[in-house]
Amino acid sequence: MADLRLVYFKMRALAEAPQLLLHYTGTPYSYEMAWDYFGQPWSEAKTSVPYRQLPMLVVDDNTRICQSGAITRFLAQLTGMQPQDPLLGAEVDALYETSQEMFMPLNPTINFAVGEKFESVKSDLLEQLQPRLADFERLLGATPDSPFFFGETPFYCDFGVFHHVNLALFLDEDLLNPFPNLGAFMAAVEGLSGVSEYLSSRPDLIGVGTQPQLVIDGVARPTGVVNE
Ligand SMILES: N[C@@H](CCC(=O)N[C@@H](CS)C(=O)NCC(=O)O)C(=O)O
Incomplete structure (x- = not known):
């Protein structure tokens, strides 16, 4: 199986369908915040990303796939979740x-x-x-x-x-x-199976409409593209 690194931010959005699929199929991957993957703030890293936005799937430390639809379809192909017909x-x-x-x-x-x-x-x-x-x-x-x-x-x-x-x-x-x-x-x-475990372990999204935060490793952090 290919080495898969899914790079995104602190938000519950375009990386969810890929992650549900990965968990359902029991496919190993790592989820990495943009600033950790790039080693610099997103504002500085974004010009080096093919279409200046995330999510991005890095395959075997080599190929970078952007656009959430392309990522999901690639993963579906890889894991047999794409119809043959x-x-x-x-x-x-x-x-x-x-x-x-x-x-x-x-x-x-x-x-x-x-x-x-x-x-x-x-x-x-x-x-x-x-x-x-x-x-x-x-x-x-x-x-x-x-x-x-x-x-x-x-x-x-x-x-x-x-x-x-x-x-x-x-x-x-x-x-x-x-x-x-x-x-x-x-x-x-x-x-x-796989999905229920993911849903109960993914970061909780709290404060919707007032102060949206994701609870990551027990710590409530503001949603967004900045490491705060
Ligand atoms: N069409 C793209 C949209 C990607 C997108 O809107 N990404 C947003 C986060 S959801 C982003 O990168 N925002 C940061 C920025 O634009 O600098 C996809 O489906 O992947």
Whole structure:
């Protein structure tokens, strides 16, 4: 197996789907904060990164893969979580991309927005999310005997959807009440071997909307791209 180093920041965002996949497949990797990996502040390191943003996956200390979609698809290929059939592969990818579209403004709102800014984005965001959640609900309803979008076992798209819906629950913990299929899907992902261990051990995200912090090794630290 390749040596995998996932480089990112103090936030619960674009490195989550890759990490859920890595844990589900039992694939070893290290998670490294940008300042530790580069040995300098992100503001100084970013010009040396292919597209000046993270996450980045470093493979065998040699190849640097940026763009979270490319990282997730590469890992899916590496770990057998990519469908063999190209047609099914395209459907899986379309769902993954749909989940990626939820990134803005959901991830920054949950990880960074505070006070009035948070409250004003929150109501718009909850409204914007409804058609997405309804689409997921309908898709899951088409295969009532399968807990995941495309059958008995998850593909990488399931982790993309899980991450974004999981973040959205910070806005309203009753968000999924009208969407029972989606609620059951979330529980199914939470119960997956490897994933449940990851979810209970990853840094807690606290203070959403007021003072967002990640609890890393027992210490609450502000979310962000700076080592503080
Ligand atoms: N399309 C990129 C977006 C990456 C992105 O927005 N990264 C943000 C963190 S979530 C970042 O690097 N922010 C720091 C900066 O831009 O300097 C992806 O999917 O990986």
